[in-house]
Amino acid sequence: MKTVIIGSNHAGIAAANTLLDNYPGTEVVLIDRNTNLSYLGCGTALWVGRQIDGYEDLFYTNEATFREKGAKIFMESSVTSIDFNEKIVHFENKAGEKSEESYDKLILATGSKPIIPNIPGKDLEGLHFLKLFQEGQEVDRDMSRDDVQTVAVIGAGYIGVEIAEAAKRRGKNVLLFDAMPTSLASYYDPEFTQHMDKNLEANGIELHFGELATEYKGDKRVEQLVTDKGTYDVDMVINAIGFTANSDLGKDHLETFRNGAYLVDNHQKTSDDSVYAVGDCATIYSNALEATTYIALATNAVRSGIIAGHNVGGTELDAIGVQGSNGISIFGYNMVSTGLSVAAAKKAEIDVDYTDYEDLQKPGFIKENAPVKIRIVYEKSSRRIVGAQLASTEDISANIHMFSLAVQEHVTIDKLKLLDIFFLPHFNQPYNYITMAALRAK
Ligand SMILES: Cc1cc2nc3c(=O)[nH]c(=O)nc-3n(C[C@H](O)[C@H](O)[C@H](O)COP(=O)(O)OP(=O)(O)OC[C@H]3O[C@@H](n4cnc5c(N)ncnc54)[C@H](O)[C@@H]3O)c2cc1C
Numbered sequence: 001m002k003t004v005i006i007g008s009n010h011a012g013i014a015a016a017n018t019l020l021d022n023y024p025g026t027e028v029v030l031i032d033r034n035t036n037l038s039y040l041g042c043g044t045a046l047w048v049g050r051q052i053d054g055y056e057d058l059f060y061t062n063e064a065t066f067r068e069k070g071a072k073i074f075m076e077s078s079v080t081s082i083d084f085n086e087k088i089v090h091f092e093n094k095a096g097e098k099s100e101e102s103y104d105k106l107i108l109a110t111g112s113k114p115i116i117p118n119i120p121g122k123d124l125e126g127l128h129f130l131k132l133f134q135e136g137q138e139v140d141r142d143m144s145r146d147d148v149q150t151v152a153v154i155g156a157g158y159i160g161v162e163i164a165e166a167a168k169r170r171g172k173n174v175l176l177f178d179a180m181p182t183s184l185a186s187y188y189d190p191e192f193t194q195h196m197d198k199n200l201e202a203n204g205i206e207l208h209f210g211e212l213a214t215e216y217k218g219d220k221r222v223e224q225l226v227t228d229k230g231t232y233d234v235d236m237v238i239n240a241i242g243f244t245a246n247s248d249l250g251k252d253h254l255e256t257f258r259n260g261a262y263l264v265d266n267h268q269k270t271s272d273d274s275v276y277a278v279g280d281c282a283t284i285y286s287n288a289l290e291a292t293t294y295i296a297l298a299t300n301a302v303r304s305g306i307i308a309g310h311n312v313g314g315t316e317l318d319a320i321g322v323q324g325s326n327g328i329s330i331f332g333y334n335m336v337s338t339g340l341s342v343a344a345a346k347k348a349e350i351d352v353d354y355t356d357y358e359d360l361q362k363p364g365f366i367k368e369n370a371p372v373k374i375r376i377v378y379e380k381s382s383r384r385i386v387g388a389q390l391a392s393t394e395d396i397s398a399n400i401h402m403f404s405l406a407v408q409e410h411v412t413i414d415k416l417k418l419l420d421i422f423f424l425p426h427f428n429q430p431y432n433y434i435t436m437a438a439l440r441a442k
């Protein structure tokens, strides 16, 4: 059997490795238009902000590894069209030479693309996006210019907040804009984001929330950013207002979600029996929403690639859904969340309650210690946990995995009240904040 995989980043790589490692004799062809594969975008802000030495270690595999495993791989080759009836993929390399590959099964792993603000001045120099490795390089180069003193970041989601920190670490004046009244509004409730916002301000980032960019102004290069509330002199702009699915190749043939992502079943199969879709170009099932949705994360890309790989290889494997678990660490302030915030539940018309608690991570007699804030969100009628948020300068990140499982398994808030949680002063308190939050639930 021959499988063609379009897109060889996290999702395509996971699908290819699953097939090559578990199904000997299977024929795998990978096609990607980029020069590189496996770039961990999560490292861009660390590298641009000089928290790590360089970008070299942000790649975890390469073309040669796939060749050694027996795959055919075409880099710098763009798929231009797919004949879904004849099962042929047409592609073109950078020299303009056209080729084609037939398939028995096709895996679409074409990922996502940044949403481009469609406002006047969008073709000026000094405007950036942050998706590809090459875009990270351009941002890094621009930040190295002496005449770049003020950087505007539009979108205070994950990319925006991370790159704002990086720009500040590079000594720039940083202005951070978002349409919402706080940073990270898609992931946390205001009771949590207010702490991140204070943290950003305390570290010298100028916040402009509830403000919409309307125009970029400049001669050749951007010089001003105009919003609905003011005009700002800027030397560089980084746009980070979210991703949308890159489904150009199959959107006329396959069923799609409201944002254009390929609709997939729990085997990652699309509406065409021979075609699978994985990662950021596909939908995903949310256990919190109990519905199909879209969540662009590397973690989901890898898992969905594994699922498609096995199903294509001949082992039936069902996706178990996701919670969209995520985390961020900015100037030493750590936040993690899973499932739905109260605001997200409200938007999805799920009637929820929540329980909050705040305490020191460890007993008071331990010197290296800091407060932890927790919120657990649960559905009023069923009492199932639908989400959790934690924040602290302590590393509280691993707690969120348990809440992810709780959401996945529809555990009720009442089940959490007497859960056996160990105590050791080096790590936590006998009256654990998770227990205390659960006990306080209405
Ligand atoms: C700056 C940044 C930081 C991030 N941080 C995190 C994080 O900390 N944690 C996390 O979980 N996620 C993070 N993400 C999100 C994560 O990177 C994406 O969810 C992930 O890359 C999705 O993987 P993918 O393989 O589905 O798609 P993509 O990474 O978008 O890859 C798609 C591939 O398809 C190729 N392709 C597309 N069209 C064609 C075509 N026509 N022909 C040939 N090839 C094609 C592209 O060249 C690309 O290589 C971050 C993203 C960015 C940009």
Ligand SMILES: NC(=O)c1ccc[n+]([C@@H]2O[C@H](COP(=O)([O-])OP(=O)(O)OC[C@H]3O[C@@H](n4cnc5c(N)ncnc54)[C@H](O)[C@@H]3O)[C@@H](O)[C@H]2O)c1
Binding pocket: 042, 117, 154, 155, 156, 157, 158, 159, 160, 162, 177, 178, 179, 180, 183, 184, 185, 186, 211, 212, 213, 240, 241, 242, 243, 295, 296, 297, 326, 327, 328
């Ligand atoms: N730490 C992590 O896990 C991590 C890090 C980076 C990226 N990612 C993922 O990559 C994807 C893309 O990240 P992202 O930061 O671009 O998206 P995002 O969805 O996290 O944030 C986009 C932000 O832009 C704002 N926005 C939207 N339209 C706007 C407009 N017109 N003007 C001003 N603000 C506007 C939104 O309110 C939101 O806060 C996301 O799925 C994200 O979860 C994850």
